[in-house]
Amino acid sequence: MAYSNKVVDHYENPRNVGALDKNDGTVGTGLVGAPACGDVMKLQIKVSADGIIEDAKFKTFGCGSAIASSSLVTEWVKGKSLDEAQTIRNTHIAEHLALPPVKIHCSVLAEDAIKAAITDYRRKHAAQEAAPADADKVA
């Protein structure tokens, strides 16, 4: 199977591989996919007090396209607000990496991973700050 240059680049030089402390209140973790299906992505975001994603890390079990999709989204989400990150669609990822049709599910998984990480962060954040003053930020 021929991969696009961008997929090869992300596969060979993955950005932001690693882990953040999942117990840190400012970190959101998304774990999506399933080992039996051959793809698992773990995406973590670290969110600043003003709601900006200041760091992102990933680890992925999967093919080159899955690794590239998750590597790419860690680049994309950094510096974005949660709402902005929420708007990343799998079609953007697939288009950017020129994924063939059989690999579209890799980009879907990457979109799911961002959403799962944001949801996890918001859940933690809401629990932490039961004070209603901050609630508007989440909406």
Place this chain on the structure above:
Amino acid sequence: MNDFAGFTTNKARGSNTNRPIYLDYQATTPTDPRVVEAMLPYFTELFGNPHSRNHRYGWDAEEGIEKARAQIAHIIGATEKEIIFTSGATESNNLAIKGVARFHKDKKRHVITCVTEHKCVLDSCRHLELEGFRVTYLPVQQNGLIDLDLLRASIADDTVMVSIMAVNNEIGVIQPLAEIGRMCREKKVYFHTDAAQAVGKIPLDVEAMQIDLMSISGHKLYGPKGIGALYVRRRPRVRLEAMISGGGQERGMRSGTLPTPLCVGLGEACRIAEAEMEAEALRLHTLRARFLSRITEQLSEVYVNGDLDQRIPGNLNISFAYVEGEGLMMGIKDLAVSSGSACTSASLEPSYVLRALGVEEELAHTSLRIGIGRFTTEGEIDYAVDRIVGEVRRLRSMSPLWEMAQEGIDIKSIKWADH
């Protein structure tokens, strides 16, 4: 290190052109230069139609073909009249299974095969089911071998044939042919074996093993592609219905002008394989042991799929836990290997052979098939080990599953999403 008939191994493999190291000998093999040499005259001066009976051109071609037929017969302990040329093992399997079943359809309506057979066997059996036959697909044990008691229990009064492969193409395991043959003879059932991966790799004897039909492939034993053979026993005679109508060549079982150069190539490939089998098996065995011990010395959680002892020496099928097979292959592009991962197939299902062994899906996704053969060198093995170890380590360091395993989290305890 090995120099075959004056051809260096590098030339034979073409490595001086920067091609990847070839470790996929179960997919196909390069044609041995000696085979090519034997074939060449039959393209040019000896170009006659082997079925032309009236002139020297025809006789010369026929002579080449009959010599090849004898060479093929010899490597499996058959006689030349029992060898039918075909286009390859797929055609041989189709002809054997459909041909025998259809010929006996009035009295016998049942066929037995096994779940790890090659697709062309399974698909031929599916076709028979559409024609009203019953087919039993025997499961395999964890080591990839069939259960003989289960086979015995599956043979019914109207069973026409048992078709069990000699050597599996993915995991290289050798089925107990002699035992199956004895059982089939005793029960008066034909025994067909797809020996595409076995001929030239392990000793085969259709008499000792009581085999009635055997499929042979040219390109799996350093012969050309596009040629194969079917052994069809004469005593007691096996009857089958031809699939191709025409001039009645090959004793009426397979019409069509024989491709003389290809037939000659298959014959020469069999001659070489027979002469060198013992030494080659020993050499490949040593290379494989070297590969495996170097891998397991450096990597943990590596699993060999299928029985390691009952296996041809040129095959290894290994799962590298927590590293997805296609992802791994992408990192070792300078090695030509094959993977049982879903991503390498159109179906997105992991290998049905590995699943049949009970290999869990997550491990099936992490498998590589390493096929070593006549032109593989020790240097290539060492290089491959280094590349695989390095890449597995890199990919494990970025695998969330490896991370969980290191933290002591059982990945089975997590509720994963359904895909």
